[in-house]
Amino acid sequence: MNLHTRQSRRRFINGALATTGMLGLVTPFDRSDARGSSPIDGGALATFRAQLKGRLVLPTDAGYEAARRVYFWNPDTEKRPALVVRCAHVDDVRHAIAFARTHALEVAVRGGGHSPMGWGTSNGLVIDMAGMNLVTIDPATRTARVDAGALGGEVMRQAGRHGLAPVVGQCAGVGAAGVTLGGGLGWLSGLHGAACDNLLAARVVTADGTLLSVDAERNPDLLWGLRGAGANFGVITSFDCRLHSLGPVTAGDIHYPVREARSVLRLFREFMAEAPDAFQATLNLTPGERGVFVQLCHAGESAEAERLLRSLRAIAAPAKDMVRRQEFADLAGRQPTGTADADFRCVATAYRHELSDEVMNVVLDRLAEAPASTVIGISHYMHGELCRVASDSTAFPLRQSGGVHIRFGADWNDPGLAQRLMPWASEASRLLRASSGERIYANYQSHAGKGSAEAVYGSNHARLVALKNTYDPSNVFRRNSNVEPTSA
Incomplete structure (x- = not known):
């Protein structure tokens, strides 16, 4: 049994002992995230469980440890939900919301569970939608x-x-x-x-x-x-x-030695500035044996793809080339850049309007100090049809051509490594965040504070506040890139 398993088991046992009174319906749920939660008697809990077509998971139930985890699991995201509702029907969602509101439990909603800030879990009630996946x-x-x-x-x-x-x-x-x-x-x-x-x-x-x-x-x-x-x-x-x-696409990875990082980064910027709509790529930089690698997808004619690939392969001599013609659906089997079976993960992010020399210098400085299990990613290069949509046509406002999303990610198994890896990622993100006029991509959001909602939604924020006042005036749904209603 490894250290993580022993610690998880110890936390589980301690949690079970601590919640015996709760499940005996004498003491209230944990109030740390639940704005004044109230004790729940046995009848209410039994009625709630009977209403569900899915499963109710409590802290003393088998499977609770798995039920409370999210993808980016680390000391900042770890929570101990009072209840996890694994929904099987729309009515389960309705009953879960009503139960949470009656007992003043904070609500977290989880689909895939990939929020960098762990918004898919809470010390209150988690609505887990994974069972509804048709x-x-x-x-x-x-x-x-x-x-x-x-x-x-x-x-x-x-x-x-x-x-x-x-x-x-x-x-x-x-x-x-x-x-x-x-x-x-x-x-x-x-x-x-x-x-x-x-x-x-x-x-x-x-x-x-x-x-x-x-x-x-x-x-x-x-x-x-x-x-x-x-x-x-x-x-x-x-x-x-x-x-x-969509027919077949040209996709895969091209790896370069890490010593070529500056050249690859500079030429990647030049290449993406002229990239056609059908092309997208992510540049990943690692200090380890994977080196620097481009993950790409060209969703167009093979002749154009081959022309583009010649340019990419000319940046530096590839250490490994795994690009091939394949079906787009085959990309669903592509592994993420991290370790598949890591016990812990974190990611810290920044958005910049361009991949400037300043940004590249910070990235390379952080790469030089990067621990072995880390990845720096330059992702979602903004171009094409995405940027032809007006910023107020949808609530999603990030439409500037040339914008890039930068992530600093780490995976680890030894719990003690969190004290080294998480500060590295956080500091790297801080150095790259804009000193003024910061923008944040909601799906990559890794920090929150005063003004962060405005940074996410830009000029659309005021209209979203009005919608929030109409549809969720009590801010029940707040574990997200949250728009606070004026009445909350």
Whole structure:
């Protein structure tokens, strides 16, 4: 039994002892994230469990340790939920919201669980949508109906059977609903815009338990808000999105020696400034044996892809070249840049309007001091159709051509390494955050404080406050890139 397992077991046992009174319905739930929670008697808990078609997981139940975890699990994101509701039906969502409000429990909503800040968990009540994961493709209308627990990779696979593709995030393990509601930047954004630009309709359970149908005719104001700020207004149980016809793509990784980092970074900037809409790439820099590597996808003709690849291969002699012609859905099997089975993860991020010399120098300085298990990523280079959409057409405002999203990530298994790796990532992010006029991409948000909502939503913030006042005036849904209502 390793140290992490022993510590997890010890925390579990201590938590079970601490909650014996709670489950015996004598003492209240943990109040640290639950604005004055009230004791819950046995009858209320039994009634709640009986209402559910899914499963209620409590701290003394088998599977609780797994149920409380999120992808970016570290000392900053670790929570001990009082209850985890694993939903199997829309009614489970409604009952969970009502229960949380009755007992003043903070609500966290989880789809794929990839929030860098761990917003998919809480010390209150977690609404886990993973069990609601049906994906239905309509080839005739080129649309998909996606349950809130489905992952982006599954939508890719299902759509790919019909020669179609969704706009989802670049990591197939991210929840399709979550990435869409936060804007959604992926391999096809240069061709087809952000994921939220392709959102057509949704079913939303609001804070008062109402199930709303949202589309261009019904609640169009809310549809605008869902396209980039959707987690603020309710629990999306399913959504409809536009799909696009797509044949084989050219995709894969090209690795370079780490000693070539400066040359690769500089030429990557020049290359992406002229990249066609069909091309997207992420540059990853590591101090270890993986070195510097470009992950790319070209969703166009193979002749154009080969021309672009000649330029990339001329940057420096590749140490490894794994680019091939393949189906877009095959990218759903691509591993993320981190370690697949790590016990702990963290990521700290920054958004900049351009990949300037200053930004490159900071990146290279941090790479020189980077611990072995870390990755610096230059992701989501903003270009193409994504940037042709007006910033107020959706709640998602980041539309400036040339903008880049920079992440500093680390994976580890020894709990003691958190004291080294997390400060490294946090300091790197701090150095790259703009000194004024900071902007934040909601799906990459790794810090929050005064003014962060304005940094996420820009000039759209005031309109979002008005929507929040209408649909969630008590700020029940606040574990997100939160727009605070004026009445909360």
